[in-house]
Amino acid sequence: MSSNAHITGWGMAVPEKVLTNQELEMMVDTNDEWIRSRTGIEERRIASDDETTASLATEAAINALRVAKLPPSQVDLIIVATSTPEYLFPATACLVQDRIGATTAGAFDLLAACSGFIYALNMAAETIRGGSNKNALVIGSETLSRVVDWTDRGTCILFGDGAGAFVLQASDEPGGIRSSVMRSDGSGGDLLWIPGGGSAEPATNQTVDDSHHFIRMNGREVFRFATRVMARSSEEAIKKAGMEVEDIDLIIPHQANLRIIDAAARGLKLPMERFAVNVQKYGNTSTASIPIAAVEAIEEGRINPGDNLVLVGFGAGLTWGALVATWTGPFAELKPIRMRRYRRLARVRSFLLRWARRLGAIFFGRRGDSA
Numbered sequence: 001m002s003s004n005a006h007i008t009g010w011g012m013a014v015p016e017k018v019l020t021n022q023e024l025e026m027m028v029d030t031n032d033e034w035i036r037s038r039t040g041i042e043e044r045r046i047a048s049d050d051e052t053t054a055s056l057a058t059e060a061a062i063n064a065l066r067v068a069k070l071p072p073s074q075v076d077l078i079i080v081a082t083s084t085p086e087y088l089f090p091a092t093a094c095l096v097q098d099r100i101g102a103t104t105a106g107a108f109d110l111l112a113a114c115s116g117f118i119y120a121l122n123m124a125a126e127t128i129r130g131g132s133n134k135n136a137l138v139i140g141s142e143t144l145s146r147v148v149d150w151t152d153r154g155t156c157i158l159f160g161d162g163a164g165a166f167v168l169q170a171s172d173e174p175g176g177i178r179s180s181v182m183r184s185d186g187s188g189g190d191l192l193w194i195p196g197g198g199s200a201e202p203a204t205n206q207t208v209d210d211s212h213h214f215i216r217m218n219g220r221e222v223f224r225f226a227t228r229v230m231a232r233s234s235e236e237a238i239k240k241a242g243m244e245v246e247d248i249d250l251i252i253p254h255q256a257n258l259r260i261i262d263a264a265a266r267g268l269k270l271p272m273e274r275f276a277v278n279v280q281k282y283g284n285t286s287t288a289s290i291p292i293a294a295v296e297a298i299e300e301g302r303i304n305p306g307d308n309l310v311l312v313g314f315g316a317g318l319t320w321g322a323l324v325a326t327w328t329g330p331f332a333e334l335k336p337i338r339m340r341r342y343r344r345l346a347r348v349r350s351f352l353l354r355w356a357r358r359l360g361a362i363f364f365g366r367r368g369d370s371a
C-alpha cells in the first residue's frame, strides 16, 4: 500500500524590521494611496544585516519541526524553494541541513520563482508516495530586499523578506497532498527576471553599473498572466483530486497583489472570505508567501484537520501551479521535542566536522594529493 504525504508541521520566520508605505514615500516617487489601491500592500518586512535567506529558512524549519514533533535526525529530505539563495552554490538547503543537524537528509534548492513552494511540496510528496522518503522538510525563503532596485518604484513597493516551512510525513491514512498541477511558459522569461550575475552575464563592474543584478519586471504583463492562470490551475488541481470547488474550505494563494487574488476569487466564483490574505502585512515574499499565509491562517483558527485546501501560485519563468491538500496536523502520539537542544547539538557537530576536516588535511593532505 503506498503512503500519503501529510502536512504535519508548519512554521514561519519574518524579520522584525517593518518598512511602511509612508517610509517608501520618502524613498521613491510613490504614495500610500497608490500602493494600497493597486496592490493591497501596507507594509513589508526587511532583513537586517545579519539575516539571510538561510537564517530565515532555518528559523522557519525549526518552528515547523517543533509543531510536527519531529527530530531533525529523522528528516530524509530538505527542499528550499528560493529565488534569492544564499549563494549560487552550495544550496541554501545544505546550509539549513547543517544548522538544524539533519544528519541523514538529502538537501537541494528548487528554483521556480514564486511558484517554487508548490513545486517543492509536490516533489517532496512524490518521494514520500514513491516510498523513498518518510519525512520531508519543504521551505520557501527569500531576502528579496537584497535584489530589489530601491530606485525603481515599479518593483520596490511590492517585495518583502520572510520564510515559511511545512513538514511532510508518510502515513497510510487518507489525506495529505491529493493532487497537483505544475506549468511553465519560458517564452515569458524576460517579463520578470534578474539579467545579471548568472552564466549569461557574469558579474562585472559594468553589470553592476547597469543595475543588472536587480529585479526587472513588466508589471502589466505579469498581472495579465497571473489573472489568467490562478483560477484555471486551481480548477484543474481540484478536478484532479476528484473534488468540486464547493468542497474546498480555504484557498491559499500566492500573495502578490490583492487585485490578482480578487480576480482568482471571481474566476472561481468564490467569496474573498474563502481566501487566506495577508499581502497587506508582508507584500510579496515570493516562495515564502504561501506557507506564511498558511501559518497565519492556522493561528487564526481558519484551518482545521480534515479541511480541504488549494495552494495556488504563479511567478517568474513563467511558472504557475496549484495543489489540493487535506489538512492533517501533527501526528497525535508523538511527544514534544526540544528544538533548542537539537540546534545546539547541530552547532557542535558542524564545528567538530569542520575541525576534523582541517586536521585531516594537515595530517593526511599530502598523502591524499599523491594518491
Ligand code: UT7
Residues within 6 Å of the ligand: 029, 030, 031, 034, 035, 038, 039, 114, 153, 154, 157, 192, 217, 219, 220, 221, 222, 223, 226, 256, 257, 284, 286, 314, 315, 316
Ligand atoms: O510574484 C510575481 C511578482 N509580480 C507581480 O505579481 C506583479 C504583477 N503586477 C502588478 O501587481 C501590477 O502590474 C503593479 C502593481 C506592478 C502595477 O500596477 P498597475 O495597475 O498595473 O499599474 P501600471 O504599471 O499600469 O502603472 C499605472 C501608472 C503608471 O503611470 P502612467 O504611465 O499611467 O502615467 C506608472 O508609472 O502608475 C505609475 N506607477 C506608480 N505610481 C505611483 C507605477 N508604479 C508606481 C508607484 N507609485 N509605485
